[in-house]
Amino acid sequence: MESNKIETLLEKYDNGESTLAEEQELKRYFTKENVPEHLDVYKPLFAYFKVNQEEVFTKQLPLKTQPKSVLKWISIAAAVVLLLGFYFSDFNESQDLGTFEDPELAYLEVTKSLEMISEKLNQGAATVGYLEAVNKGTATLNYLNELESATQIIFKKQKQ
Incomplete structure (x- = not known):
């Protein structure tokens, strides 16, 4: 039993x-x-x-907490060194931005820069022109989806 x-x-x-x-x-x-x-x-x-x-685990596990405090002090020291480096690097650099003495030369440089910017913007606008064709295709697809849902409604009513 x-x-x-x-x-x-x-x-x-x-x-x-x-x-x-x-x-x-x-x-x-x-x-x-x-x-x-x-x-x-x-x-x-x-x-x-x-x-x-x-079974019983009897081995002692060594717990080391010292590396964490050392790592903390190393990171603080690195941050201080970086801050001092940024602070003293600003004093040594001169703020010469390359000014022009001749106004006509400055005008020519500005127009050359603006022409380059205009050319790059026109290249970007030409690639965006394709989005109009995508929008037309999406509109046509939405129209077909509406037509299909209307057709399904009609066929469902005929079956009933």
Whole structure:
């Protein structure tokens, strides 16, 4: 009679439907000496669980907190060095922007720069012109979608 009960508990255990109390009962049953031959395959499994439950980790783990504080001070020192570098680099550089003495030469340079900017903007505007064709295609596609939905409504009404 007990063998039938253990077999039903094993079936529940294999399906993942057993409770903790039922698993404890299985562990107790399989740690006994006399287990039927057809259930011998489960004996090493539950013996492993019992041995594994009794294991204790006794090794000391070294905890090192020193590198974190050193890393913090190194990062603070690096930030200070960067700030000092930026501060002193501004004093040494002169703010010569390349001014022109001759107004006509300045005017020619400005017009040359503006022509270059205009040329690049026109090239960009030419590539944007293709978007108009895409917009037309999208409008046509939307029209076809509306036509298809209206057609489906008509055919649904005819079927009813």
